[in-house]
Amino acid sequence: MPSRPHSVSLKDHGQQLHLSHAEGDLTLEALWLRERSPDETTLDSLTGQRLIEAADLPLDLSLTQAQLDGDTLSLAFSDGHAASFSLASLLAECQPCEAYQGMTFWQGSLAQLPEADFAAALDDDAALLDMLEQLQRFGFVRVSGVPDTEDGMQGLIHRIGPLRRTNWGGIADVKSVANAYDLTMTQRGLEPHTDNPYRDPIPGYIWLHCLRNAAQGGDSMLVDGFSAAERLRREDPEAFACLTEVSPGFRYHDATTRLESEGPLIELDSRGQVARVRFSNRTERVPALPGATLLRYYAARQAFYRLISGDDFTLHLKLAPGQMLIMDNYRLFHGRSAFQLEGGIRHMRQGYVDRDSTASRRLLLADQLAGQRDGQFANEEASA
Ligand SMILES: [Fe+2]
16 A cells, blocks of 8 residues: 555646655546545445435536545535545555456466365355455365265355356256256267356356266366466467457257357456456357458457367366365366266266355455454453
8 A cells, every 4th residue: 555645735726636645646536536425425324325426416526625634634625515534545445456366377287276175164264265265366166075965065155145046946967868958968078168158147156066976087177268368368469359359149048948148258347357258169159240250250269269278278187076166157167078977977066156245255254354353463462
């Protein structure tokens, strides 16, 4: 965090506030300050939600006075409003976001897999937070000690958020069956893919629980899609740009369901950072775009596919009974090798959990455990 400003002053006829401090200068807009004014007429004291209509504020609103006293910044505005801001809170809000905050990109050579223990995460908040932070960092975590029952994952899902129900139910089978409604339910190998890009919203996290894995083959493959997309951006910027611009459709139809959606294979956020990847060869339906666009797209898709199916980026592992993978379906591609049932049974169970509830649990636990640690230190200092 920057050091405390040495001075504050008004600029541009009061439409800007200028903070001067050791690391550099910071300029804040009067309107931006006014709409987050931390007083009970502007923000609800209980929820922190805004009470005034920000769109009604005059666009030429300005500051008429600014005064700094320690951490307290007192401001007066041309609409007659006055309020005191915490300078530390204001500066914290102005911190630039680190690119891919809290994430570690990896490739197929990742030596140490992110691991967690089911019972520990179920019983202990610190262990649950550690599991969720590894999931955020690597985009997946392998969990051991999952109860050997069909819905064995359920207890831990309850600790995080609701199970996302789909037309396939809650926790559903992934095993070879006759009359498969999806290629997942066959013995075929599956190319690297994200799940269900034909849904809206797309499932956030895949929970894949292994009950039996005695079949020959059936190994899991994981690819860090963000890492691969950034490689593509460096090595083939034209292909990268194309995959952020063209939005293929994705489709799942069966006797009772029509699911259709669209989106680019590489989706960027407002800062140009990769926010989501999609790849689902078996459900993709590219629209009949102009020929030149199609050719550009096919070449770009091929370049990306070669990356995400190549040895550099592919991590191989075989889940054992009692293990599960939690995978970020916006970041990871996953696949599996073909399997033959002559060797034994392969039976997985799979469920989906949303991204917002997962992130919320992680952030809340981090705050709560930090608060407990602070309280503990304060008590220790008080009793020392
Ligand atoms: Fe899948």
